[in-house]
Amino acid sequence: MEVSIESLVDLLREIEAEDPIDYADLPFGEQELRRLVMSSLVERHHVVETVMSESDLHAMYLLSTAKLVLENTVLHARLLLLLGQKVDVQSLLATFTLKGKK
Template sequence: MKLGLEAMLQLLQEVEQGDPLDFADLPMDEEQLRRLVMIDLLQRDEALQAEASPEECQLIYMLSTARLVLENLLLHLQLLRLEQPEGTAAEQLQALLRRFRGPR
C-alpha cells in the first residue's frame, strides 16, 4: 500500500494523539518538522523499494526501528540522570521503564 505525503502526515497525527511528542518549546514549527521528516522518509522508502527485495526492506526497517528505539531510550536515560542524578543506573532504568509503561 503506497500512501502519499498528506495521508502519511494524517496517520502520524493520529498516532501522536495516543502518545504526543514533547517539542519542549523549541523555536521550530512542529508541523514543518513533521513534514520535513515525512518527506525524507518517503524519499528513502522509494529509493529502498527500487533497490531491495521486500524481505530486505523489512529487515532494514526493523533494524532502523530498533536503532531509533535504542537511541530514544538512551536519550531518555540521559535526561532522567540530569533530572534525578541520585540512584544507581539500575534504579534510573527502572524509573524510565515505569515512565514508558504509564499508569496502570
C-alpha cells in the same frame, strides 16, 4: 507506496497523540517537522524499494526502528538522570511494546 505525504503526516499526528512528544520551545513548528521527516522517509523508501528484496526491506525497517527506539530510550534515560530521577528501562520501553499498549 500510494498514500500521500499529507495523509501520512496526519496519521503520524494521530499516533503521536497517544504518546505525545514534548517539542517544548524548539525553533521549528511541529507540523513542519512532521512533514519534513515524512517526506524524507518516503523519498528513502522509494529509493530502496527498487534495489532491495522484500525481506531485506523488512530487515532494514526493523533495524531502523530498533536504532530509533534505542536512541529514544538512551536520550530519555539520560534526561531522567539529569533530573535526578530513577531510570526503569522496562518502563521506558513499555510504550514501544504491545504489552505497554493495553
